[in-house]
Each structure stands twice: as structure tokens, then as C-alpha cells.
Amino acid sequence: xxxxxxxxxxxxxxxxxxxxxxxxxxxxxxxxxxxxxxxxxxxxxxxxxxxxxxxxxxxxxxxxxxxxxxxxxxxxxxxxxxxxxxxxxxxxxxxxxxxxxxxxxxxxxxxxxxxxxxxxxxxxxxxxxxxxxxxxxxxxxxxxxxxxxxxxxxxxxxxxxxxxxxxxxxxxxxxxxxxxxxxxxxxxxxxxxxxxxxxxxxxxxxxxxxxxxxxxxxxxxxxxxxxxxxxxxxxxxxxxxxxxxxxxxxxxxxxxxxxxxxxxxxxxxxxxxxxxxxxxxxxxxxxxxxxxxxxxxxxxxxxxxxxxxxxxxxxxxxxxxxxxxxxxxxxxxxxxxxxxxxxxxxxxxxxxxxxxxxxxx
Numbered sequence: 001x002x003x004x005x006x007x008x009x010x011x012x013x014x015x016x017x018x019x020x021x022x023x024x025x026x027x028x029x030x031x032x033x034x035x036x037x038x039x040x041x042x043x044x045x046x047x048x049x050x051x052x053x054x055x056x057x058x059x060x061x062x063x064x065x066x067x068x069x070x071x072x073x074x075x076x077x078x079x080x081x082x083x084x085x086x087x088x089x090x091x092x093x094x095x096x097x098x099x100x101x102x103x104x105x106x107x108x109x110x111x112x113x114x115x116x117x118x119x120x121x122x123x124x125x126x127x128x129x130x131x132x133x134x135x136x137x138x139x140x141x142x143x144x145x146x147x148x149x150x151x152x153x154x155x156x157x158x159x160x161x162x163x164x165x166x167x168x169x170x171x172x173x174x175x176x177x178x179x180x181x182x183x184x185x186x187x188x189x190x191x192x193x194x195x196x197x198x199x200x201x202x203x204x205x206x207x208x209x210x211x212x213x214x215x216x217x218x219x220x221x222x223x224x225x226x227x228x229x230x231x232x233x234x235x236x237x238x239x240x241x242x243x244x245x246x247x248x249x250x251x252x253x254x255x256x257x258x259x260x261x262x263x264x265x266x267x268x269x270x271x272x273x274x275x276x277x278x279x280x281x282x283x284x285x286x287x288x289x290x291x292x293x294x295x296x297x298x299x300x301x302x303x304x305x306x307x308x309x310x311x312x313x314x315x316x317x318x319x320x321x322x323x324x325x326x327x328x329x330x331x332x333x334x335x336x337x338x339x340x341x342x343x344x345x346x347x348x349x350x351x352x353x354x355x356x357x358x359x360x361x
Contacts, residue, residue, distance in 0.1 A: 060121035156191040162212030255306030259326040
């Protein structure tokens with residue numbers, strides 16, 4: 001059998017929305033740009049996500065755009081030209097006015113200007129159409145992303161072990177992550193492996209977001225089976241995350257430390273030392289190579305490459321600057337305050353996130 005590379009993300013971090021979304025969106029080819037945008041707000045530049053998506057189109061797409069004459073139409077024309085320039089053989093567009101083309105608008109179920117319908121060129125039956133309810137790049141690229149995937153992509157969030165919930169009413173919920181994933185073309189679903197016999201076949205990824213109690217052995221086996229079959233996993237550890245998860249990561253070459261990071265660099269961004277600053281990003285990973293700004297991780301646990309495991313490659317993704325200190329969990333967990341004396345000789349750069357790549361037969 002041919003060997004194929006499967007990427008699952010054993011990612012350990014506390015809470016950074018942008019990082020989570022970039023980790024889960026597995027859309028990764030980078031296009032070379034031959035023009036430079038010198039406008040004040042980069043009006044002539046598409047986002048990297050749009051560039052990547054357009055570059056990967058394998059079937060011609062047509063965008064039916066509706067906008068009235070005027071300044072707005074000129075702006076839309078300019079935006080659509082930028083889309084087409086990236087992949088002229090796979091993307092084309094046509095701008096119309098609902099008032100002037102009422103029959104076409106009715107056929108595409110468009111009632112007002114300021115909208116677009118994207119479909120595969122030649123798909124006269126309209127079986128594969130996606131809509132953009134406004135003509136901003138975010139809406140257009142989201143519609144294109146949904147169109148480009150033949151099946152609905154689902155991200156499952158494991159529940160039942162103290163993980164953060166998806167409901168906005170829950171304290172510390174993942175509702176913002178859920179909303180952001182929707183814009184990337186993913187649906188988020190809670191998952192109980194007590195009631196399900198396996199991780200669903202349609203899982204694009206499985207997320208363990210801050211578990212504070214151990215899984216049953218049967219649940220753990222289902223997670224391992226999912227990974228062994230090439231599934232994608234993200235694990236975010238809290239201080240209270242049990243040793244079972246540390247042992248799980250160790251099987252794939254990841255060392256989750258029994259420590260908490262205290263980072264003096266946090267003062268530079270007006271935060272307390274309990275916030276670790278993510279400031280060093282891997283330039284080699286498609287997940288982090290475009291990150292330019294600092295991220296904060298409250299009471300984060302260090303994660304590093306562990307003893308090498310055959311067939312698994314562990315790569316650091318995010319690290320603190322050399323101003324961080326590892327403090328044993330025993331000195332922090334269950335306490336409302338603790339004393340800490342900085343020692344510059346002991347400060348170091350600590351890992352906040354890693355990715356694991358596994359080649360399967």
C-alpha cells in the first residue's frame with residue numbers, strides 16, 4: 001500500500017481562539033505573490049486563506065454577483081478581479097443587477113443586490129450552490145470554502161470529563177470558537193464516547209478542550225483507534241488535566257509537563273505573570289508561519305518533544321520568549337495564591353504547542 005502522510009494535531013494550550021481555528025482548519029498550501037500591496041489598508045490584497053483556497057480549486061467555479069451601478073459596484077468588480085487573478089482558469093464571475101436581470105435573480109433565488117451565489121461551472125441543476133449574503137471577502141471566501149467540500153465537515157468536541165462546553169451560557173464556553181469554525185466551513189458537535197461506539201466517521205477532527213477528569217478505558221481506546229486510523233486530534237490541557245492525558249500524548253512522542261508557566265514577559269503586554277506569552281512561532285508550519293502578534297495563555301502547561309517514537313514526528317509550534325519559568329503543579333493547583341521569586345538564571349523559552357505528524361501504511 002502507498003504510504004500517505006496523516007496529520008493529527010496533539011496540541012496543548014490553554015485558550016487562544018486564533019490558534020485553535022488555524023489548527024483545526026486543515027487548508028494549507030501557500031501561494032507565491034508577485035505583486036506588493038502598498039495601499040494604506042491593503043485594499044488590493046486577499047487574505048492568505050482566500051489565496052490558498054483559490055489555488056486549490058480543482059473544478060471551475062462561477063460566482064454570480066448582484067450589485068447595482070455606482071461606487072459599490074466598482075469596489076465589487078475590483079474584489080472579484082483579485083479573486084480571478086489568483087486562479088483565472090478555475091474562477092470566473094459575472095456581475096448583474098437584480099432590477100435588470102430579474103429572471104436570473106429569481107432562478108438563483110436572489111431578491112436584493114449585495115449578494116452572490118457560487119456554483120461549479122456547468123452545474124445547471126444548481127445542486128451545489130453556496131451563498132454569500134454580503135460582498136465582503138470573508139463572506140465570499142466562506143461560501144467558496146463550503147462549496148469546495150463535497151461533504152459537511154464536522155469537528156467533534158468530547159464531553160463528559162469536565163471539558164469546556166459549546167453552549168454560550170456555560171462559563172468559559174467555546175461558543176466563540178464554534179462561531180469562528182462556522183465561518184471556516186466546519187460544523188461543531190458535542191460528542192459522548194460513552195454512548196457512541198466510535199468517533200463518528202465524518203469527524204474532520206476531535207477536540208479535547210481542557211478535560212479535568214479521566215476517560216473510561218473504553219473511551220480512551222476509541223480515541224486511540226481514531227488516531228491510529230489517521231484521525232485528527234487537538235488536546236488542550238488545563239492545570240487540572242489528569243495524568244491519563246499526559247500518558248496518551250507520551251505514546252505519540254509528546255511530553256506534557258507537570259508544571260505551570262510563569263512568564264515575566266507578560267508585563268510587556270500589560271498582563272499578569274500567570275499569562276505565558278506566545279511569541280516564538282514555527283516558520284516551517286502552515287499553522288503558525290503567518291502569525292505576527294503575541295498570544296496569551298493563562299496558567300499554561302509546558303509541552304515539549306518527548307522521547308522519540310517510531311513513525312511520529314513532533315514539531316514545536318509556539319514557544320515563550322526566554323523569560324519564562326516552570327513552576328511545579330503541586331505549588332499552584334488548589335491554591336488561591338502562591339509566592340514566586342524570579343531568577344534570571346533559571347528563565348528559559350518553554351513550549352506552548354506542538355504538532356505531531358504520523359505516516360500510515
